[in-house]
Amino acid sequence: MAEEKKPGKSSRVIILIIAIVVLLIVGAGGTWWFVLRPATVPTPAQIAKERLRDTKFIDLGSLVTNLQSSDGSTHYIQVQIQLKTYNAVVETSVKSFMPEIRNGILMLLSAQNADKVSEPAVRDQLLQEIKQQVNKTLETDGGVQKVPLTEKNPPIADVYFASFVVQ
Incomplete structure (x- = not known):
């Protein structure tokens, strides 16, 4: 003989299962909302404000070297450089690589021609070459590449002359 099931008991089990599933869905949604949801994308103004706050200038001090000369006389250049x-x-x-950085910059400066180094275009080109030299030094360790070289986010964003004297 077949046993008769009580109609009230099976409906209670179904309601209990539905309640547990709903609670699990609500719990998962709450967890996602408060913990796992992606952060909002910062606005360009927020990015600019953060970059301004994180901006740091590094003084390399004064560098003096002789220049190439076409007239046979001795010419010198003295610069003070700031890295951004x-x-x-x-x-x-x-600071760790300061001797290597200064040496690279001095080599770039001493290769300049005394007649042309005072031209604005040559100065701009020299700043770019110094920036590349410093970034290359910082992104390598003893000539071995540590990280891929990136133009998007280099260690040194810009280079400035704080003083520039040719004699």
Whole structure:
């Protein structure tokens, strides 16, 4: 003989199962909302404000070297260089590699011609070459590439002359 099931008991089980499923869905949604949901994308104004706050200038001091001369006389250049970065950790790296950075810059400066180095276009080109030299030094360790070279976010964002004297 077949046993008769009570109609009230099976409906209670179904209601209980539905309630548990609903609670699990609500719990998962709440977890996603408060913990796992993606952060809002910062606005360009927020990015600019953050970069301004993180801007750091690093002074390389004064550098003096002789220049190439076509007239046979001795010419000198004295510059003071400032490096601009948006990463505070870069300052420590610059200090660690200071002799190598200064040597690279001095080599670039001493290769310049005394007659042309005072032209604005040559100065701009020299700033770009110094920036590339410093970034290459910071992104390599003893000539071995540590990280891929990127133009998008280099360690040094810009280079400035704080003083520029040719004699």
